Amino acid sequence: MHFRLLKPQYERGKGEGNRKALRRLVTSGPPPGVLAYEGGDPVGWCAVAPREEFPRLARSRAMRPPDDRPAWSVVCLFVAQGHRRRGVSVALLRGAARFAASRGAHLLEGYPVEPRSGTMPDVFAWTGTAAAFRAAGFAEVARPLPGRPVMRRELSGQVTR
Numbered sequence: 001m002h003f004r005l006l007k008p009q010y011e012r013g014k015g016e017g018n019r020k021a022l023r024r025l026v027t028s029g030p031p032p033g034v035l036a037y038e039g040g041d042p043v044g045w046c047a048v049a050p051r052e053e054f055p056r057l058a059r060s061r062a063m064r065p066p067d068d069r070p071a072w073s074v075v076c077l078f079v080a081q082g083h084r085r086r087g088v089s090v091a092l093l094r095g096a097a098r099f100a101a102s103r104g105a106h107l108l109e110g111y112p113v114e115p116r117s118g119t120m121p122d123v124f125a126w127t128g129t130a131a132a133f134r135a136a137g138f139a140e141v142a143r144p145l146p147g148r149p150v151m152r153r154e155l156s157g158q159v160t161r
Helices: 007-013 016-028 055-059 088-102 130-135
Strands: 033-038 041-050 072-079 107-110 139-145 148-154
Touching (some): 007 016, 033 088, 041 088, 072 088, 088 107, 088 130, 130 148
Parallel strands (some): 072 107
Antiparallel strands (some): 033 041, 041 072, 107 148, 139 148
């Protein structure tokens, strides 16, 4: 809910209020993102929706969209600890591209981190890493802050990667 609400709204709903709001999003559809499974167990999550559903993006120095082209945005990735560094983020990003394309999106963008020293604690990579975005077919289109590229992927009606 962090990006779906402006800061005062998010702060007022912290905890149970934001959990209930997310539950309402999930049950009222369309889905607010995609899940990755290993066997029957969920191991990853990616929040993806039309950019206008994330009002905080317009106010963020690091994640401000570089132009006004209609786009969908990836704002959060989570991979369960035992499944990290095994390609789950790349699979989630490819799934997000298929999901967005199936709903008519022509452009998908994300706002990952790119660590200067090569690695960073996983907790700081919740918007994804530039390496995962590149591996999923995204290209850098802007860099509003050091270590914070804006990555995009053009989508066609049928995304197969």
